[in-house]
């Protein structure tokens with residue numbers, strides 16, 4: 001006779017919160033939850049912490065927001081003690097920082113690595129989420145937090161014959177852990193976004209021949225990366241309170257810099273050119289902050305775009321290659337601007353060739369070559385710098401069932417719908433960190449991650465203290481927010497680009513401008529006001545026997 005294991009003999013583990021992902025978002029979420037006495041389990045499909053910085057190990061990978069700002073602010077000791085080596089730290093150092101944070105705050109004991117969350121089902125009677133993982137287990141949790149990342153679902157291009165290629169194929173977003181040496185090899189790089197722009201100059205130094213396949217040229221600004229001096233670090237540290245406050249409250253993109261008070265057309269040609277020149281020489285993302293209307297007014301934007309196009313023509317010696325490298329089909333900044341070290345100059349090397357696959361598309365990959373209508377390009381290795389199914393890709397891979405059995409994928413079939421990018425109606429107690437509808441990828445993401453995690457943790461504490469069992473976005477609040485996100489986006493030039501912000505890089509994905517462009521400062525204020533009004537726009541479900549509100 002077979003004996004059925006009783007539920008009591010094999011109880012499913014139960015937590016206050018299941019967190020999916022152990023990048024910067026999941027790690028800080030765990031730290032905050034522990035701090036308020038909640039039990040949490042983090043699941044991470046990778047074998048270590050760090051998310052983006054765990055997966056993207058391609059040559060040349062580094063941050064594009066300066067490290068003194070692209071770092072956690074929640075611990076004063078941490079920000080005073082960690083020594084960033086360079087203005088833009090390389091990937092191994094950012095990963096080392098993530099590991100340091102995991103050790104310092106003893107996070108690992110609540111993180112289960114090498115485990116994917118496959119499915120999450122909301123039980124409306126028990127008011128609990130039932131979460132299934134790739135190790136065959138099911139656990140329950142009151143809340144689920146998706147800290148799954150906006151750029152974590154690397155996209156393989158749909159190019160015929162890729163599986164036939166005999167050499168090694170690498171995706172920048174899934175780079176091997178062991179060192180890859182291209183010395184003496186003919187390498188092909190497909191794509192010319194940020195990942196390619198960072199890796200091409202480094203690969204060019206190793207490869208015997210590097211062929212870069214470009215469909216769309218991109219704007220890129222020199223990083224002017226350099227080692228950080230003790231004085232520079234100290235200056236930041238001494239001013240951290242103001243720098244962090246400014247980044248959170250005043251900067252639209254979460255980066256401390258001067259705010260422009262003039263439009264590009266308010267200055268004459270010479271003055272404008274000298275301002276662009278100064279920012280070009282300073283380097284970095286703040287090139288787009290020279291004037292206050294570069295994202296709004298096409299004529300203003302053209303002045304900045306023309307300046308960068310002229311720089312490309314100055315740097316690149318072959319006029320035809322220079323012409324191909326000059327972006328001409330989208331306003332500057334309407335795709336995340338790239339930050340490089342010697343990208344354009346790399347095309348002056350005798351071992352580097354640019355191939356325009358806009359006019360001559362790739363037809364297929366053969367066993368040893370990339371074939372266009374015009375020619376076969378023989379390569380020994382292929383680097384796919386083809387990007388991500390961004391913002392919704394990793395969420396869509398989880399089979400999430402909310403009220404009435406509706407799946408999140410069904411609900412988001414025509415594009416993601418959220419209130420504040422934090423929750424989606426019909427999916428109670430399911431939170432998203434930097435979800436679609438929040439500033440997320442338009443910002444210094446650590447600023448946005450910390451703001452979301454703090455808001456979510458405060459909200460869970462509020463629910464506990466007020467005996468609330470469930471919380472979800474109200475349909476009308478969500479509808480208004482989705483309309484607002486869309487409306488604000490269309491006051492800018494951003495929707496004019498076929499970018500991953502619009503889902504345009506994934507065939508069949510709905511074209512919706514996904515991030516909220518209103519700025520991190522105003523957005524934070526909206527979130528704070530919503531919370532101050534008892535979570536206005538959210539529907540709260542009372543427990544049958546409310547717990548006492550903690551005395552303050």
Ligand code: FAD
Nearest residue numbers: 021023024025045051052063064065116117148149152445
């Ligand atoms: P991630 O770091 O993406 O972590 C999410 C984690 O969730 C991943 O480890 C993933 O494996 C895990 N996961 C997903 N689904 C599941 C599942 N179902 N089960 C279990 N685990 C799951 N932003 C900036 O602001 N400045 C920069 O300089 C910058 N540089 C970047 C460079 C690169 C190459 C890329 C790709 C992105 C960059 N970004 C940058 C954006 C970057 O993604 C964020 O800054 C930040 O690291 C995101 O942290 P996160 O924790 O939200 O997500």
Ligand code: NAP
Nearest residue numbers: 062063064157191192193194195196215216336385386387
């Ligand atoms: P990306 O910006 O989406 O660029 C992908 C590139 O691949 C584009 O040039 C695209 O061309 C090309 N491509 C895609 N599919 C193709 C196909 N089938 N055939 C030919 N070409 C194809 O991706 P990414 O460079 O990985 O960057 C994504 C984001 O990650 C960035 O925008 C940034 O936010 C972040 N990131 C930041 C840094 C940093 O500097 N710190 C570095 C890397 C990434 P089209 O444009 O024509 O589609």
